[in-house]
Amino acid sequence: MNKTKNLIFKSAIKIFSESGYRGATMDDIAANAGLVKGTLYYHFKSKEEIFNFIVEEGLQILQNQVIEVQNMNIGPIEKLIKICRIQLTFLYGYTDFFKIVMSQLWGTEHRQNELRHKIRKYINEIEINIRTAMEIGEIKKGDVELIAFQFFGSLCSSAIYESIHIEKINLEDIIESTIKFTLNGLGIDINRYI
Amino acid sequence: MNKTKNLIFKSAIKIFSESGYRGATMDDIAANAGLVKGTLYYHFKSKEEIFNFIVEEGLQILQNQVIEVQNMNIGPIEKLIKICRIQLTFLYGYTDFFKIVMSQLWGTEHRQNELRHKIRKYINEIEINIRTAMEIGEIKKGDVELIAFQFFGSLCSSAIYESIHIEKINLEDIIESTIKFTLNGLGIDINRYI
Amino acid sequence: MNKTKNLIFKSAIKIFSESGYRGATMDDIAANAGLVKGTLYYHFKSKEEIFNFIVEEGLQILQNQVIEVQNMNIGPIEKLIKICRIQLTFLYGYTDFFKIVMSQLWGTEHRQNELRHKIRKYINEIEINIRTAMEIGEIKKGDVELIAFQFFGSLCSSAIYESIHIEKINLEDIIESTIKFTLNGLGIDINRYI
Amino acid sequence: MNKTKNLIFKSAIKIFSESGYRGATMDDIAANAGLVKGTLYYHFKSKEEIFNFIVEEGLQILQNQVIEVQNMNIGPIEKLIKICRIQLTFLYGYTDFFKIVMSQLWGTEHRQNELRHKIRKYINEIEINIRTAMEIGEIKKGDVELIAFQFFGSLCSSAIYESIHIEKINLEDIIESTIKFTLNGLGIDINRYI
DNA sequence: AATGAATGAGGTTTCATTCAT
DNA sequence: CATGAATGAAACCTCATTCAT
DSSP states (O other), rough: OOHHHHHHHHHHHHHHHHHHHHHHHHHHHHHHOOOOOHHHHHHHHHHHHHHHHHHHHHHHHHHHHHHHTTTTTHHHHHHHHHHHHHHHHHHHSSHHHHHHHHHHHSSSHHHHHHHHHHHHHHHHHHHHHHHHHHHTSOOOOOOOOHHHHHHHHHHHHHHHHHHHHOOOOHHHHHHHHHHHHHTTTOOOOGGOOO | OOOOHHHHHHHHHHHHHHHHHOOOOOOHHHHHHHHHHHHHHHHHHHHHHHHHHHHHHHHHHHHHHHHHHHSSSSSSSHHHHHHHHHHHHHHHHHHHHHHHHHHTTOOOOOOHHHHHHHHHHHHHHOOOOHHHHHHHHHHHHHHHHHHHHHHHHHHHHHHHHHHHSOOOOOOOHHHHHOOOOOHHTTTTOOGGTO | OOOHHHHHHHHHHHHHHHHHHOOOOOHHHHTTTOOHHHHHHOOOSSHHHHHHHHHHHHHHHHHHHHHHHHHHSSSHHHHHEEEEEEHHHHHHHHHHHHHHHHHHHSSSSSHHHHHHHHHHHHHHHHHHHHHHHHHHSSOOOHHHHHHHHHHHHHHHHHHHHHHHHOOOOOOHHHHHHHHHHHTTTTTOOOOGGO | OOHHHHHHHHHHHHHHHHHHHHHHOOOHHHHHHOOOOOHHHHHOOOHHHHHHHHHHHHHHHHHHHEEEHHHHHSSSHHHHHHHHHHHHOOOOOOHHHHHHHTTTTTSOOOOOHHHHHHHHHHHHHHHHHHHHHHTTSSSSSOOOOHHHHHHHHHHHHHHHHHHHSSSOOOOOHHHHHHHHHHHHHTTTOOGTOO
C-alpha cells in the first residue's frame, strides 16, 4: 500500500468510526487525510470501495492470527483462550475499525450483508474448536453454533464497554476478566437456580 | 399515540433497522407507511425526533420490565436471571428495534452519544445486582462494571446471532443456553487453564 | 403534462439543443426554466429521463401525423409528398428538438443506440411507400432501404441548412424546393452523364 | 506527425466518434491509444486542440480532393458528380471522422460554431458549380444555396444510413444510387403531382 | 518523451424540510 | 389532517489539467 493510499485508509477508518458509513463524507475523509476529495478517487473507485478495502484489510489481520492459532498443536480450549486474547487485543488495538464493523453489522444493504457473511466465516473458526471440545468431552454438549456466537459476543461486550466507558482501561485486566467470564460465566452453581 | 403516528412509528422502526439512521429516508418511511413524506412532518418535527421517539418508547418497555424485577423480593442472582430472560425475550420480540440500537451505539454524533448514555443507565441496573451479589458472596469479587457489560453483552451476542443466523430459532432454547452461558460460561474448570 | 413539467420540458429542449446532451447541465435547464435544480428531480428521475421524455414526445407528434397520412386513401407518391411536407413543417416548427435528435444520432452510448432505433422505425414508414411505388411501377426499381434513407436525408439537409443559414427563410419555398429535389433531383438527364 | 501523436490522433477519432466531444474523456483517448493521460498533454495543449486538429486534418483531405476537381477542365455537372463520389468515398473511408462532424454540427458552443463555419465554406464549393450550371442552363433556376445544401445532404443521408444500417454495404452501389438520386430524385414526373 | 499522482472546479443526484392548498 | 410540489444544501463522483520525476 503506497503512502497516500495508506493515508486515506487511516483517515477513512477514523471518519467511518466516528460517523458510520453513511454519515462519513468523502470530504471529511479527504480533509482528515490532508488531501483533496479528487485524490480519493484516484486511489479508490468509490466510497464503497474504501469501505470494502478497510474491512478486508482489518479482518485479514485478525483472521491471520487466528489461523496461526488453529495450526498450533494444542487442545481446543487452549485455542479458544488464545483466540479470546487475540480478539480482545485486536479490539483494543483497532478500536476504530471495530466500531465500523459493529455499526455495519446490521441492516440489509449490500455492504452490510457482505460484512455479516465475512463475520460468519470468522465465527466458523471458533465453532470448530467448540465442536472439538464437545467431542472430547471438555465442555458439555449444546448448540455449537449458538455457543460460538456467545463466545464471539465477548468481543461485542468489550467493544460496547470500550465505547461507553471513558476511563483508561488496563488491557490485561480486561483480557483476564473476559477469559474468566467466557470459561466460567458469573461462576454460579447452576443447579441452585435452574 | 393516534393511528397515523403509530403507523409512522412502526414504519420507521422497519426502515431504520434496514438502512440505519442515515440510510433511511423520510420518503422510505412514508412510503412504507402508505403515506406521503409531508405527512410525517405533521406528526413529527424532524427525522431525529422520530428516531428519539422510537428509542424512548422501546427502551421504556424494556426498562419497565426490569424495574418490576428490581422491586421483587428476591436475590440478586435470581434478578439477573430474570433480567437475562427479559432481555432476550425483548430482543426476539423487537428485533428491528434492537438492530437500530445496535447500529447507532457507535460513533460520535449527538444521537449516538445520547443513545449510549441511555444504554449506560440501563446497564447500571444490572450493575446493582452484580454488586449486591458480590457483597453477599454469591459471586466472586471482580470489576463490577466490566462484568455488567459482559452480562449485557449476552444480548449483543444473541442479536448478532439473530442477524446472521437465518433459520427459525426456538426462543426458550436460546434463553436457556444463554442463561447457562452467563452463569457458567463454557463450564470449564478455570484452574486447569489459567 | 402539468405546468412545471412542461416548463422543464421546454427548457430542456432549448438547453439540449444548444449544448448537446452532455454539454447541457441540470443547472442550466433549471435556471432557464426559472426553477431550482432540485425541482427537476421531483418531476424526472434523471437527466436521461428528461432526454427520453423529450424524444418520446417529439417523435410521437411526428409519427402521429405520418400515420394519419399512411391511413389516407391515396397513392404512395402522394403519401411521400405529404410526408415530405410534414417532415419539413415539423423541422421548422420544432427546430430545437430536431437539433437534439441530429446531435444524438451518432455514437454508441445507450441513449444514442435507442434513438437510432426509433428513427429506424420512423424511416420504415417511408420505406413502405417507396416499395409500393416501385411495385406499381411509379418509380424505378432500386435499393428500397437506401432510397428511403435518401428521402429522409432531405430532412437532414434542411436541418443543416437551417442550422448554418442565418437569414429568415420562407417555409413554403423550402418545402416546394425540397419536394422538387426529392422527386427530380437536380433535374438532369441522367443518360448524358452516366 | 510523429508516431505517438498519430496514435493519439487515431485514438481520439475513435473515442470522439463513439462518445461525442463531451462524452469522450482524455482517459479514454489515452487508454485506447495504449498511453497514459499525461502523455496526451505533451503532444496537445488541450482536449479542444485534439478536436480541432482532427477536424482540420480531416476536412483538409476532403477539401484537397474537391479543389483538384474544381481545377479540372470539365463542366459543372461533371464536377458535381465527381464531388458526390468523393464525398461518399470519403464518408465510407473515414466514417468515424464523419460521425464526429455530424454530432458537432449543432449547438452553440464555440467549437460547434467554428465547425459549421468550416462546413459552410466547403458547401460554397458545391454552390459555385450549381450556380454555373444554372447560368449555362444545365439545371433549372432556383435557390442556389438551398440546392447546394440538398446536394450536401446526400452525404448526411448516407452517414445516417451507414450509422443505422448494420449489414455490409457495397460502396459502388451506394455511389451509383446516390448520384442517381441527386441527379433525378425519385425520378417522378413532377407535373403529375404538383 | 512519458508517466503517475494530485488537484479542484463543476457535474449529477439525494433528501430533509417547508409550505400552500 | 393529509398532500404534493418546491427548495437548497450537501452528498458522491468525474475529469481536464498540472506537475514533479
